[in-house]
Amino acid sequence: MRNIKELIDEQFGKDEPVEIVNKITDGLDIEVPKPARKKKSSNNPGKAQNELLEFFMGFLLFGGGLYWVFNSFTVSSSWGHGYWGIGSLRMPMGTMLIPLLVGIGLLFFFEKKAIGGFVCALGVLVILISLITSISFHAVSGTLFTYILMFGMVAAGAALLIKVLFKPNNKKSDD
Numbered sequence: 001m002r003n004i005k006e007l008i009d010e011q012f013g014k015d016e017p018v019e020i021v022n023k024i025t026d027g028l029d030i031e032v033p034k035p036a037r038k039k040k041s042s043n044n045p046g047k048a049q050n051e052l053l054e055f056f057m058g059f060l061l062f063g064g065g066l067y068w069v070f071n072s073f074t075v076s077s078s079w080g081h082g083y084w085g086i087g088s089l090r091m092p093m094g095t096m097l098i099p100l101l102v103g104i105g106l107l108f109f110f111e112k113k114a115i116g117g118f119v120c121a122l123g124v125l126v127i128l129i130s131l132i133t134s135i136s137f138h139a140v141s142g143t144l145f146t147y148i149l150m151f152g153m154v155a156a157g158a159a160l161l162i163k164v165l166f167k168p169n170n171k172k173s174d175d
Contacts (some may be wrong), residue, residue, distance in 0.1 A: 007161065013137050030109070033136070051164050051167075052056060053114075053162045054163075054164050055160070055161065056147065057156070057160055058156075058157045058159070058161040058163075058164065059157065059159025059161060060168075061153045061156050061157030062153070062154060062155070062158050062161055063156025063157070064153055064157075065150055065153030065154035065155075065156075065157055066154055067152070068150045068153065069150050069151065069154060072139060072147075072150065073137050073138065073139055073145075074137070074138045074140060075135060075136070075137055076135075076136055076138065076171055077131070077134050077135050077136070078134045078136070079080075090145075092153065093130075094128050096126050096127055096130050097121050097127070098121075098122060098123075099119055099123035100123025100124060100126075100127065102119055102123070103116050103117070103118070103119030103120030103121070103122065103123050104116070104119075104120060107117055107120065138139075
């Protein structure tokens with residue numbers, strides 16, 4: 001008696017799909033071996049397209065999530081409202097302009113501009129530090145689901161980008 005696999009191969013060919021084999025043997029008490037699946041090669045052009053799709057999906061999720069997060073907070077500043085300070089040192093707002101004004105005066109007074117330039121830079125630095133330290137962020141009211149979705153988009157997008165960008169390269173060089 002011949003093997004069922006030999007009969008199927010003779011009737012339909014060697015690379016017949018499993019569905020047709022199952023139709024033939026339906027109702028019979030026969031175990032049909034399933035055809036071996038072909039291994040995908042690592043040089044598959046579809047794999048590069050999949051990585052490109054993952055990159056763009058990650059980029060869109062990450063960018064969209066960050067945009068949503070940044071639009072969910074309001075920024076306010078108390079700069080220019082009376083006093084500013086570092087630690088427990090409190091001074092009126094106009095006093096932070098003194099180093100800048102003195103530096104500008106020194107630029108015109110001395111022929112060597114190094115001292116005046118340093119004092120001007122110090123004045124600008126003091127103004128920038130006071131501006132940055134006076135900023136406060138306030139979250140716009142929203143549901144917990146909204147915030148989970150927002151930060152989840154950022155996390156998923158970052159994970160996809162990291163997965164694609166830092167994936168080890170398996171190509172062997174022909175040296």
